Amino acid sequence: MRPIDLRSDTVTRPTPKMRRAIAEAEVGDDVYLEDPTVNRLQERAAELFGKEAALFVPTGTMGNQICVRLQSRPGTEVILEERSHIYNYEMGAAAVLSGVTFRPVRGENGILAWDDVRAAIHHDAPYYVTPTSLITLENSHNMAGGAVMPVATIREICAGAHALGIPVHLDGARIFNAAVALGCSVAEIAAPLDTVMFCLSKGLGAPVGSMIVGRRELIREAISLRKLLGGGMRQVGVLAAAGLIALEESPAQLELDHQKAQRLATGLAEMPGVMIDPARVVTNIVIFDISATGWTTADFATALRAQGVLANGINPREMRFVTHCDVSIAEIERTLEVITAILSEERHA
Numbered sequence: 001m002r003p004i005d006l007r008s009d010t011v012t013r014p015t016p017k018m019r020r021a022i023a024e025a026e027v028g029d030d031v032y033l034e035d036p037t038v039n040r041l042q043e044r045a046a047e048l049f050g051k052e053a054a055l056f057v058p059t060g061t062m063g064n065q066i067c068v069r070l071q072s073r074p075g076t077e078v079i080l081e082e083r084s085h086i087y088n089y090e091m092g093a094a095a096v097l098s099g100v101t102f103r104p105v106r107g108e109n110g111i112l113a114w115d116d117v118r119a120a121i122h123h124d125a126p127y128y129v130t131p132t133s134l135i136t137l138e139n140s141h142n143m144a145g146g147a148v149m150p151v152a153t154i155r156e157i158c159a160g161a162h163a164l165g166i167p168v169h170l171d172g173a174r175i176f177n178a179a180v181a182l183g184c185s186v187a188e189i190a191a192p193l194d195t196v197m198f199c200l201s202k203g204l205g206a207p208v209g210s211m212i213v214g215r216r217e218l219i220r221e222a223i224s225l226r227k228l229l230g231g232g233m234r235q236v237g238v239l240a241a242a243g244l245i246a247l248e249e250s251p252a253q254l255e256l257d258h259q260k261a262q263r264l265a266t267g268l269a270e271m272p273g274v275m276i277d278p279a280r281v282v283t284n285i286v287i288f289d290i291s292a293t294g295w296t297t298a299d300f301a302t303a304l305r306a307q308g309v310l311a312n313g314i315n316p317r318e319m320r321f322v323t324h325c326d327v328s329i330a331e332i333e334r335t336l337e338v339i340t341a342i343l344s345e346e347r348h349a
């Protein structure tokens with residue numbers, strides 16, 4: 001039997017329609033900017049996000065790193081949230097590739113407010129503090145349990161930063177999930193931001209690919225940076241074809257993924273020793289603390305795996321479940337049954 005895979009929304013398989021589109025994709029050499037399917041995807045992404053231009057990149061990490069490098073200088077600081085992906089899960093790439101240091105700031109429930117950011121900006125004394133060159137936000141916020149940043153907050157941070165001449169990048173790996181939870185369009189979220197990276201390969205279900213959007217001159221420079229990083233691909237329309245389907249069709253399905261996450265959260269909240277506030281689960285990520293059950297997350301993940309459920313701990317106390325289009329409501333119910341059974345076992349830490 002196929003396991004119930006809640007490790008991430010990156011694990012989805014291409015749909016039959018995506019596979020057909022991959023097989024039939026019209027292609028050209030994208031390093032010459034001649035792949036018609038890639039060009040179509042880029043035009044469509046720019047249009048949906050209300051930005052001048054877009055660029056297809058192999059991964060979210062590369063997209064973020066291109067945007068950091070485009071808008072920072074070596075020897076400066078990037079302000080970001082303490083649990084953010086760029087800070088914790090990109091191998092320190094911004095230090096290596098852009099020569100920047102990080103200024104992590106803790107946001108309430110992962111969500112930075114302008115006051116937090118303002119207090120961390122080094123602006124007016126570059127002769128003795130490391131100056132701030134860039135602010136990056138994350139929406140939805142992965143390691144804050146998929147929390148969403150309201151559009152008003154993004155606007156306030158961007159207005160304050162721009163007044164000081166500091167650009168703002170959004171890691172919007174799951175921006176479509178955020179838009180569904182906020183009841184707005186991705187263009188509304190993107191409007192005040194200088195650059196946005198979003199992933200086709202997460203909740204949207206494409207097998208590979210992410211995109212960056214922004215002003216035309218920035219995206220033109222981004223093409224060279226993508227090549228520098230080894231991300232200039234050739235007949236990559238085969239991937240863009242699946243990406244186009246993901247972009248057009250998947251956002252409408254995300255509400256269902258959020259309902260699955262909500263069901264997991266309410267079920268988990270009833271279990272003895274499990275700590276989670278279901279009101280905080282607003283997208284497709286469920287992070288819960290099992291330390292009071294006597295289990296470590298490593299052992300708990302092993303016990304789940306033995307019952308056909310795949311999930312990871314994010315530290316010794318907290319597990320993460322991510323819902324997506326390849327997990328059904330019935331599988332969510334089955335997962336809750338499995339956990340109930342595991343937690344009812346006699347356990348010694």
Ligand code: TLP
Binds near residue numbers: 086089201
């Ligand atoms: N996130 C992965 C892991 O790396 C943690 C996951 O399973 O959630 N930004 C955010 C907010 C992300 O969550 C991720 C991937 C990325 C960027 C990077 O995307 P890829 O994996 O395409 O480089």
